[in-house]
Amino acid sequence: MSTLDPPGIACRDVSVRFGAGTSAVQALDRLDVTMAAGATGLLGANGAGKSTLLRAALGLVRPQGGAVSVLGLDVVHERAEVRRRVGFMPEHPCLPADMSAQDVCVHLARLRGLGRRDAVRRTSEVLFAVGLEEERRRPVGSYSLGMQQRTKLAQAIVHGPDLVLLDEPTSGLDPAGREEMLAIVRRLSTELGIRVVASSHVLDDIERTCDEVVVLRSGTLAAQRPVAVGHDPSGAVELRVTSDAVAFAAALAPRVEPLGVLLSPTAAGDIGLSASPDAALDAVRDLAAELGAGVTRLVPAARGLEDVVVDAMGGTRG
Amino acid sequence: MAEERVAEGRAVPAAAGTAPRAVLHDIRYSRFSGALRPRRSAVGAFVTSSVRRPLGLRRSAGAKVWPFLLLAVAYLPALAVVAVPLLVPAVQVQPTDLIGYSALLATNSVVLLAFVATSIPSMLTRDRRDRVLSLYFATALSWLEYVVGSVLAALWLLALIVLGPMLVLFVGSIATADAPGTWAADHAGDLPRIVLASAVVVLFHTSLGLAVGSLTSRRVFAVGGYLAVVLVGPALAGVLAVVTGDEWPLALDPSSGPVRLAASIVDGAISGPGALAWVVWAVVVVGGTVVLAARYGRGSDR
Numbered sequence: 001m002s003t004l005d006p007p008g009i010a011c012r013d014v015s016v017r018f019g020a021g022t023s024a025v026q027a028l029d030r031l032d033v034t035m036a037a038g039a040t041g042l043l044g045a046n047g048a049g050k051s052t053l054l055r056a057a058l059g060l061v062r063p064q065g066g067a068v069s070v071l072g073l074d075v076v077h078e079r080a081e082v083r084r085r086v087g088f089m090p091e092h093p094c095l096p097a098d099m100s101a102q103d104v105c106v107h108l109a110r111l112r113g114l115g116r117r118d119a120v121r122r123t124s125e126v127l128f129a130v131g132l133e134e135e136r137r138r139p140v141g142s143y144s145l146g147m148q149q150r151t152k153l154a155q156a157i158v159h160g161p162d163l164v165l166l167d168e169p170t171s172g173l174d175p176a177g178r179e180e181m182l183a184i185v186r187r188l189s190t191e192l193g194i195r196v197v198a199s200s201h202v203l204d205d206i207e208r209t210c211d212e213v214v215v216l217r218s219g220t221l222a223a224q225r226p227v228a229v230g231h232d233p234s235g236a237v238e239l240r241v242t243s244d245a246v247a248f249a250a251a252l253a254p255r256v257e258p259l260g261v262l263l264s265p266t267a268a269g270d271i272g273l274s275a276s277p278d279a280a281l282d283a284v285r286d287l288a289a290e291l292g293a294g295v296t297r298l299v300p301a302a303r304g305l306e307d308v309v310v311d312a313m314g315g316t317r318g
Numbered sequence: 319m320a321e322e323r324v325a326e327g328r329a330v331p332a333a334a335g336t337a338p339r340a341v342l343h344d345i346r347y348s349r350f351s352g353a354l355r356p357r358r359s360a361v362g363a364f365v366t367s368s369v370r371r372p373l374g375l376r377r378s379a380g381a382k383v384w385p386f387l388l389l390a391v392a393y394l395p396a397l398a399v400v401a402v403p404l405l406v407p408a409v410q411v412q413p414t415d416l417i418g419y420s421a422l423l424a425t426n427s428v429v430l431l432a433f434v435a436t437s438i439p440s441m442l443t444r445d446r447r448d449r450v451l452s453l454y455f456a457t458a459l460s461w462l463e464y465v466v467g468s469v470l471a472a473l474w475l476l477a478l479i480v481l482g483p484m485l486v487l488f489v490g491s492i493a494t495a496d497a498p499g500t501w502a503a504d505h506a507g508d509l510p511r512i513v514l515a516s517a518v519v520v521l522f523h524t525s526l527g528l529a530v531g532s533l534t535s536r537r538v539f540a541v542g543g544y545l546a547v548v549l550v551g552p553a554l555a556g557v558l559a560v561v562t563g564d565e566w567p568l569a570l571d572p573s574s575g576p577v578r579l580a581a582s583i584v585d586g587a588i589s590g591p592g593a594l595a596w597v598v599w600a601v602v603v604v605g606g607t608v609v610l611a612a613r614y615g616r617g618s619d620r
Contacts, residue, residue, distance in 0.1 A: 055452075058452075058455075058456035058457070059455070059456065059617060060452060060455060060456055060617070060618055060619055061618070062616070062618075079460070079617070080460065083456065083457050083458065083459075083460075084354065086456070086457055087457060088452070088453060088456045088457050090449070090452050090453070092449055092452075093448075093449060094448065094449045094450050094452055094453055095448065095450070096444070096448045096450060097448070098377060098378075098381075103376065107363070107367055108453060108457075108458055110359075110360060110363035111360050111363060111364055111454065111458035111459055112354075112360065112457065112458050113354030113355050113356075113357070113359065113360050114350070114352075114354065114355070115352075115355055115359070116363075118350070118352055122350060125347045125348065126347055128347070129347035155453065156457075157347070159350060159457075160348075160349045160350030160351075161457075192347060192348075192349065193349060194349075
């Protein structure tokens with residue numbers, strides 16, 4: 001995964017609290033995170049702080065402590081420049097129901113500094129890109145939820161931002177609409193060169209659209225790692241057999257140690273192999289046949305994204 | 319057929335020396351690389367949009383009925399007194415002799431209240447209701463640009479219904495005068511007076527209407543709140559005047575107060591309490607501005 005400089009969003013010791021006294025809610029709790037990937041997925045359960053983090057990055061929420069920078073710009077002191085370079089697609093409905101998608105996009109493009117001619121031209125481009133060119137003159141209020149989501153995305157990129165923040169872009173969409181939205185979001189970072197930070201509570205959405213995942217839990221960073229990790233076919237593996245694991249390991253050790261493979265017990269009571277060249281796997285197969293033991297589990301020791309995320313969201317810091 | 323391909327704003331002729339007969343437009347999304355306009359251009363676009371919506375422009379025909387009905391009623395007296403001498407040569411009377419500027423202001427005061435109630439507070443409640451402020455403040459406008467744009471749009475709208483009829487009366491009087499040039503020269507001082515008088519009325523109702531509108535996201539509450547101020551206020555002022563046996567409480571009337579002040583600018587004399595009415599006017603205008611700043615100053619959409 002390549003990283004970009006300056007990072008899309010960088011938080012330093014950021015705290016955001018809503019309310020006061022006993023009813024106060026700590027939405028972000030001394031959060032430290034740097035999102036430098038082309039597309040970053042923000043994952044967490046409801047109330048984990050995803051939307052608050054996006055709103056803090058946009059200057060809509062002012063942190064009680066710490067500093068947030070967007071594209072290297074301080075969101076408090078350089079907010080005008082941040083506004084110019086950022087696009088935002090909120091989760092909630094935010095479009096005037098009596099305006100057409102065309103008028104919404106032209107209007108917002110003009111407010112962001114584009115001349116009328118540029119605004120109209122780019123509106124045509126973005127509505128074409130999100131698949132709304134045929135319906136662009138209908139009032140937004142008559143749109144399906146999927147079309148409203150596309151309109152929200154179109155307005156977010158109409159001025160050509162360097163970074164676009166998407167808050168639950170697939171929220172409320174049917175399967176077909178979700179597929180289309182995910183394809184568009186992926187295209188933003190891979191083809192159009194727009195950095196993306198997308199929040200979701202669906203891991204699959206993040207895996208399919210992002211290069212990096214950031215997991216929040218109770219306003220803190222629970223995990224951060226690349227979505228795609230290079231898989232080493234001869235890397236460490238975990239082995240589980242139907243017979244006694246200790247005896248099996250004792251019999252296996254003399255056969256694999258000459259291959260440079262070391263054995264060690266895992267936390268789950270399985271047999272850990274430090275590497276898995278073909279010869280070592282052949283030795284496992286042969287030994288199991290000789291002892292009449294069954295191999296019930298032989299998996300890479302490197303933990304998958306889902307394991308990391310589930311652990312992080314569940315309480316174990318990844 | 320000679321063709322011309324347009325890509326990234328550049329036109330490439332298909333063949334040198336031949337005029338293009340068709341153009342291929344590349345409408346795929348691309349990054350914007352043009353220069354952005356100054357911020358005043360963005361604020362101007364916001365003002366234009368904010369003026370259009372209450373008037374129902376670029377909306378359905380039904381959305382235009384009410385605002386244009388009120389505008390028609392507001393312009394009717396001025397147009398009528400101008401049209402009669404123009405269309406009936408036998409009538410040798412000046413329009414301003416039929417209805418003066420201050421009388422025109424008083425005649426239109428009810429229409430003005432109806433127009434303000436239905437258009438000005440909802441300029442702000444609509445943005446809260448649609449939750450579009452998060453887009454504005456996050457990616458488009460600063461809170462100050464938003465407030466300034468809203469105020470300018472409201473001033474423009476109310477000038478349309480307050481200043482417009484008086485300008486019609488002024489221009490119509492020139493047109494119907496026996497010696498238009500002489501009449502215009504003799505009454506040149508009327509123009510700044512009617513502009514200033516209009517400004518007094520427009521500023522008052524802009525400030526009051528926007529301040530009320532900024533306090534809620536529900537249009538019905540904003541309209542009700544504004545009407546409560548301008549309808550209940552005169553009643554309370556009247557009762558207070560009766561109880562005290564004095565006329566100073568009439569200065570507190572938010573409905574007729576600005577019109578009386580405007581009439582004093584046009585006529586040079588004010589009926590009823592003057593100094594206190596100016597104080598009330600200043601308190602409402604400044605107070606409304608303070609409310610707007612307090613409501614939006616954090617730059618938050620909530």
